[in-house]
Amino acid sequence: MKVLLSGRSHRSNVTTKRPTPMDASILVVGSDEFQTTLLERLRYIAACTVEVTSSPKEVLPLIQAEQPDVLILQASQVGSLDLCRQIKQQTSLAWIYCILIAEQPQNAIEEILPGWNWELGFRAAALEGGADAYMWLLPNHGKGDMSWEAGLTLQNHLLQAQIQTGIGRVQIYRNLMRTNDVLSAIALADPLTELNNRRALDWELPRQIQNARVRDVPLSLLMLDIDYFKSINDNYGHPVGDRVLQLFSARLRHNLRFQDTPFRYGGEEFAIVLSNTNGQEAQQVAQRLNRAIGNQCFTVDNNRALNITASIGIASLQPDDDANGVSLLNRADQNLLRAKSNGRNRVICEANQPSDETPS
Missing domain, CATH: 3.30.70.270 (Reverse transcriptase/Diguanylate cyclase domain)
Structure with a gap:
């Protein structure tokens, strides 16, 4: 499914300082609930084409065909980190910016093993596995208290920044490839006859x-x-x-x-x-x-x-x-x-x- 998204940042009413170009593309991989949460969040902070799918195991052919600028993966899904590794190991896909997102708040996980910094541990594992960024995501709807509102606003800003960073890097890569294509064409062309040399x-x-x-x-x-x-x-x-x-x-x-x-x-x-x-x-x-x-x-x-x-x-x-x-x-x-x-x-x-x- 593809949707076209544009608008302002959620709750903060702060527009992006560097607008995301309309030809940028994002692929979201996760459960239906994860997709719903991300689509609602992205609707207010990005201007781009978003495609969603559910299974990491079946998404690689889609990535190879569509080649999105940014890939957002649900961290809790089996195969998400392995998908990151596969992408980064392929020269033709390694430039795709991969964001791994965990939707479970840190304090809920710490109840399992108190005193362990789960966020840092998961982030280190994600980055070592090939992800370009890793972040937690609060649910879109909570109790409505000020701390939850402030946390949601900050996370919106962080998600927006991560997406802009990813698209910016991809644009640099694409521009470099276009420049290389031009230089290659010049190097391989005979200027007098316009034939290959x-x-x-x-x-x-x-x-x-x-x-x-x-x-x-x-x-x-x-x-x-x-x-x-x-x-x-x-x-x-x-x-x-x-x-x-x-x-x-x-x-x-x-x-x-x-x-x-x-x-x-x-x-x-x-x-x-x-x-x-x-x-x-x-x-x-x-x-x-x-x-x-x-x-x-x-x-x-x-x-x-x-x-x-x-x-x-x-x-x-x-x-x-x-x-x-x-x-x-x-x-x-x-x-x-x-x-x-x-x-x-x-x-x-x-x-x-x-x-x-x-x-x-």
């Missing part, structure tokens, strides 16, 4: 190889080189060469399938990972690219259109290829060199595949 290929190819082997599906790789690119730079200048690289990259993108991933390997050389593609299918893709590149001029500017061709080498994943893709890359590159030495503007396949060594 060689570093990205070094990261992606092993992942694709592992996926192909786990799923038992084929994988192929194309290596492309723009023919006579040095003469373009020499005759027209590097700005024209850069523009050709941009137009060439755009034409690649527009003529690839959804599962194909292009990379600028370096200079005028490109690589394309063909997922779930065998050698024969890779040859068809390569020949289509060869025609798309060579059959239409590249309009560099209003006064200049250049005829561009490309040489392409193909390799398909073999059982004895290494997991990093070094041997796969080497074979594709060797076939590319064969295509260039045999006259350029052609596709060269694996030795065990039918080869079209004539211009496409």
